[in-house]
Amino acid sequence: MNKGDVIELKIEDMTEDGKGIGKFNSLAIFVSNAVIGDFVKAEIIKLKKRYAIARLIEVLKPSSDRINPSCEYFGICGGCSLLNLRYEKQVELKRNTVKEKLARLAGITGPVVREVIAAEQPTGYRNKARYSIGSNGEVGFYKRKSSEVIDCKTCQLQNEASIKVANCIRGLIKEGIINYKKGEASSLRAFTVKACKGSGEVMLILEIIGKELDNAEEIVYAIEDSLIDSAGYKLKSVALALVSKNGKHSEIDKLKIVAGRDTITDEVTFKDEKSLKFEISPASFYQINTEQMVALYEKAEEYANLRGDEILLDIYCGTGTIGLSMADKAGFVLGIESVKDAILNANRNASINGIVNAIYYHGKAEDCLDKAIEKLEQILNKDVSNIPKVAIIDPPRAGADEKLLEILAKIKPDRIVYISCDAGTLARDIKYLELNGYDFIEATPVEMFPNTMSIESVSLLSLSQR
Structure with a gap:
């Protein structure tokens, strides 16, 4: 094969930025604007030892899941990458991505990945x-x-x-x-x-x-x-x-x-008719899809399985939304966040919602989790080492710092609920936790970003009894 060659191939998968993936003579070919199931004609524009990049010339036989994109900027703008793929197929593709990365990168045989919690509104959802x-x-x-x-x-x-x-x-x-x-x-x-x-x-x-x-x-x-x-x-x-x-x-x-x-x-209302108010400052993080945020937090609460006496460690807590959404189920919520404005929002959010069993600590979790727990002991005026703990971590796309994972493995919360927007770093961190005393139980993808290849997921890890 040479640069400039024109080939025909079946698209069998898709990349995270929406390129179609096919095989030609055992070589992986990446084709822009092609979707899974297409049979296409494409020109090789870049050739490497293990893969090639190709330009779509013609869709010879369109996939049954291909649709006409409803945006005049599709294919030019770098935003939506899946607007030409039927939404049900998008959801299936994303679930398979999570499963594949947990199996390949975390080394989990047959990982349990539940059905995606799909979005009722796949357009107009960004806040x-x-x-x-x-x-x-x-x-x-x-x-x-x-x-x-x-x-x-x-x-x-x-x-x-x-x-x-x-x-x-x-x-x-x-x-x-x-x-x-x-x-x-x-x-x-x-x-x-x-x-x-x-x-x-x-x-x-x-x-x-x-x-x-x-x-x-x-x-x-x-x-x-x-x-x-x-x-x-x-x-x-x-x-x-x-x-x-x-x-x-x-x-x-x-x-x-x-x-x-x-x-x-x-103002956000949850399915149990619990209503909370969240203040948001210019620099603080807030989930971009409010409707699906509710579904995400409810799944996280299900996995946390709080009984009312635990300390809930809300790590990378942002404006405190996750921990506050389930503070009524926990003994105490301890949140940690590196963005100072977000911590101010979190403490204020606890106050405006009348939540008195939550405090928020400013700093990098990997550097100050121990200090934050000491601060909690001072507030409660007792040793908390024997109080059951559940950790919820919601790190940025780069995943959790390994030092933090090491500290969590020493603290030994009964359960870790890991919220992730990147299946690759999720799998990497789960692999570390599995090697350090935890068992992966299952994951549930939540469709926060319809019409893009991004997918949020909630995973449950339990302290190993082995």
């Missing part, structure tokens, strides 16, 4: 969106594997408030009210919209070069007006995120509120 500004004033998302911004006037994944704000900002750029020129002082490089469906409260975070935003008052009023007809959404907070240089991955130097409140508040 948070970050839009970038292009060199010509485009407002949208990056082209796949590129720094080019696609001007997206709509998006299948975003909610109504997010799209209205983005279109308003696009208009303000065209009118010259917002400066977007790369590198210039007060220029807008990106912005984030957080919209709470339960309360209708919206936060706008404007990322700018410099220290101030020109025409700030006019911009805020225009965005407020754009939300008037948006199903009850109202702008409640505007923050500036100050960056010292422009670039796709430039870090934020400082955050400051320029209009409205420091936080917005979401």
Whole structure:
């Protein structure tokens, strides 16, 4: 086989970024815009020893699961990768991904992976969106594997408030009210919209070069007006995120509120009719799919199997949402998070919900879990070493720090509930825990990110009786 060859092949699987995978003479071929079940004609554009990259020329026989994508930007924008695949097949594919990685990377024979908790609303589900500004004033998302911004006037994944704000900002750029020129002082490089469906409260975070935003008052009023007809959404907070240089991955130097409140508040109702309020600050993490967040936490609570006397260790706790959702079932909740603003939100969230059996500790869990437990002993005025413990960990995509896993293995909570958005790092960490005193029981994928290849999963590990 040579670069430039045209081949025909059956697509048998898909990658995490939505490429089709087929085999040709035992060589793995990755084909963009092809879906599982397609029979395609493709041109080899890159050839390696173990695989090749191919450009789709023609779908000779479409998969029975292929559908027409409902977005004009599909295949250009780097967002949705599965919008051309029937949703039921997406769910099946993701479950198989979790099973395969647990078997291959964690070494678990026949891992028990329950049916995916599918989303009732596979579109319009995101409560948070970050839009970038292009060199010509485009407002949208990056082209796949590129720094080019696609001007997206709509998006299948975003909610109504997010799209209205983005279109308003696009208009303000065209009118010259917002400066977007790369590198210039007060220029807008990106912005984030957080919209709470339960309360209708919206936060706008404007990322700018410099220290101030020109025409700030006019911009805020225009965005407020754009939300008037948006199903009850109202702008409640505007923050500036100050960056010292422009670039796709430039870090934020400082955050400051320029209009409205420091936080917005979401209201979430669970199936047992328990209702909680969660405050969200500009820098704090909050699950992007509120409806599926409820399903995720209810499955985590089922796996935690709390009896009322345990200490619940809520690690990588963010704004405290997971632990607070089941605080009424636990003896005490001890949360740990490295983002200071999130810890402030977590303690505030406990207070506004009248939850008195939860405290939150700021720091990296791998560095301060022991100190946090000592702090809890001081609060309770007793030794907690013999009190039963359950740990819930919800790390970022990179997975848990090995030092943290080592500490957990020494503390020996009866159960560990591991929430993960990356099946590969999940499998790696489960393998470590299985080698250090725990048994993997089962996992349940939860569809947090429809029409993309991402999948959240909740796994249960139990202290080994061997």
